[in-house]
Amino acid sequence: xxxxxxxxxxxxxxxxLGEANQKVIEVRDLVKKFGSFVxxxxxxxxxxxxxxxxxxxxxxxxxxxxxxxxxxxxSPTSGKxxxxxxxxxxxxxxxxxxxxxxxxxxxLYEDLTIAENIRFYSGIYGxxxxxxxxxxxQLLKNLDIESARDSLIGSLPLGWKQKLAFSVAIFHDPxxxxxxxxxGGVDPITRRKFWDLIYEASDRGITVFVTTHYMDEAEYxxxxxxxxxxxxxxxxxxxxxxxxxxxxxxxxxxxxIARNKE
Amino acid sequence: MISIQNISKSYxxxxxxxxxxxxxxxxxxxxxxxxxxxxxxxxxxxxxTLLIQDEGKATMNKLDVVNDYKxxxxxxxxxxxxxxxxxxxxxxxxxxxxxxxxxTTVAENYELIKDIYIQIEPFKNRLAGxxxxxxxxxxxxxxxxxxxxxxxxxxxxxxxxxxxSRKEFWDMLKKLQKQGITILVSTPYMDEAVLCNRxxxxxxxxxxxxxxxxxLIENYTRKLYAIRSKDMHQLIQDLRAWEKTDSAFAFGQxxxxxxxxxxxxxxxxxxxxxxxxxxxxxVFDIPPTIEDVFMDRMAEQ
Numbered sequence: 001x002x003x004x005x006x007x008x009x010x011x012x013x014x015x016x017l018g019e020a021n022q023k024v025i026e027v028r029d030l031v032k033k034f035g036s037f038v039x040x041x042x043x044x045x046x047x048x049x050x051x052x053x054x055x056x057x058x059x060x061x062x063x064x065x066x067x068x069x070x071x072x073x074x075s076p077t078s079g080k081x082x083x084x085x086x087x088x089x090x091x092x093x094x095x096x097x098x099x100x101x102x103x104x105x106x107x108l109y110e111d112l113t114i115a116e117n118i119r120f121y122s123g124i125y126g127x128x129x130x131x132x133x134x135x136x137x138q139l140l141k142n143l144d145i146e147s148a149r150d151s152l153i154g155s156l157p158l159g160w161k162q163k164l165a166f167s168v169a170i171f172h173d174p175x176x177x178x179x180x181x182x183x184g185g186v187d188p189i190t191r192r193k194f195w196d197l198i199y200e201a202s203d204r205g206i207t208v209f210v211t212t213h214y215m216d217e218a219e220y221x222x223x224x225x226x227x228x229x230x231x232x233x234x235x236x237x238x239x240x241x242x243x244x245x246x247x248x249x250x251x252x253x254x255x256x257i258a259r260n261k262e
Numbered sequence: 263m264i265s266i267q268n269i270s271k272s273y274x275x276x277x278x279x280x281x282x283x284x285x286x287x288x289x290x291x292x293x294x295x296x297x298x299x300x301x302x303x304x305x306x307x308x309x310x311t312l313l314i315q316d317e318g319k320a321t322m323n324k325l326d327v328v329n330d331y332k333x334x335x336x337x338x339x340x341x342x343x344x345x346x347x348x349x350x351x352x353x354x355x356x357x358x359x360x361x362x363x364x365x366t367t368v369a370e371n372y373e374l375i376k377d378i379y380i381q382i383e384p385f386k387n388r389l390a391g392x393x394x395x396x397x398x399x400x401x402x403x404x405x406x407x408x409x410x411x412x413x414x415x416x417x418x419x420x421x422x423x424x425x426x427s428r429k430e431f432w433d434m435l436k437k438l439q440k441q442g443i444t445i446l447v448s449t450p451y452m453d454e455a456v457l458c459n460r461x462x463x464x465x466x467x468x469x470x471x472x473x474x475x476x477x478l479i480e481n482y483t484r485k486l487y488a489i490r491s492k493d494m495h496q497l498i499q500d501l502r503a504w505e506k507t508d509s510a511f512a513f514g515q516x517x518x519x520x521x522x523x524x525x526x527x528x529x530x531x532x533x534x535x536x537x538x539x540x541x542x543x544x545v546f547d548i549p550p551t552i553e554d555v556f557m558d559r560m561a562e563q
Binding site for chain 2: 057058059060157158181185187195203213214215216238239250251254259
């Protein structure tokens, strides 16, 4: 029994998001089953242009399954899903071209240099060499790593790798970037610098869809959804969620939702 | 119970652990707190006799990690960072295997693992590779305990684990500590430091500080403010642009901010930010967390 009201149908108005609430992700009654196991149980939510959307949940709640579907890597059992304006069933390749993806586990090729990695990803996304050159210089300058352009990725400190992986994931100016636990294991200062990059991307109009186990990072999102056993149990701004559950921080919101279910 | 004296270890030219010394008392729950690359795993592998140090000396219950490695292996339990049980054996087979290797039986030490194992016992015929993350963790801990070790060493047991499971795992560790087991545990989560008796803050192969979490916090003497306004992103930019700000970092719903030489009063921050047209502004003193302490020590380096 869920002792809390159902927010799933509600899309709260978004304060401070100027882009007239333009939807870049639309999910209606998304169901994904593996045999008799229901991994995603009627998910309903929208994500807006430029929004930083936190996608939280306990291990095994169904986050990865949903994220794979949104990235066009897996098909839903039923339901309607549009990403970047494209239908996830019929226009999978267009979806892939309009999104970026970064995870802690897979990001860049360790045995290629910084410049080689950028060239590789530019090739994949069909960025022309002239454009690539200009953007690459800009990227190296922004991250202050111009001197390391010919260093192998494997030789770089973890913090650099993660910032670079993020910059490469948005190199082709996708409408949405999916970040799967991007800050795991990094030191507290680097972790916060990484969020500076997330804010910059959001200011440029890129929607950021992010999972994390750090509950303080949930506070930095415009809105947060919390999944449990395949369902979205809560979806709102961090401020409203804290008020709704009568607690001081997102950690407690998370504990209330995940623990009450057991 | 654990004694580490001037231990150093490099991989080719890259130093992983640099001149580390500390001791862990019997029955203590001791934490190595630090990000990836701090040297936590290297140090643990040296103590586990899986890696030989370049310099220094370390003993586990007075046994030397280089000379007495066979004896040490009988008295330590180790849960490595990567799941390393046999994926193609069942839960029960894994546990029996580890018991047999240590010349004991599951029945003999069942009391010690009962609380943990009972949670995965319904799945005892399932292959270990098919378990969920939380269940794998409980099985790995059961296997590390089945020979009733005097010292338990856990390498990042809560990394990638959700907030609820992390709390449960720490509850299990506290129970084991009450049974007299000395525990050395590493974690990149700063908030877990307060659950240890003492911690070593580690960064880039060095120990930044060693103390009880309470003392670490008491020893932080800087003036720390929590600041919040309606536009947090603009707030952090305005604060960083101000010459009187020393540091400004996001901490959940607030920024934690220090002034240059700790001479900036709350009212000065307030006046500056009001001039920058910040709405719903709040500025107040806040006690530091371990993460504040860690970041301050990092900045000093």
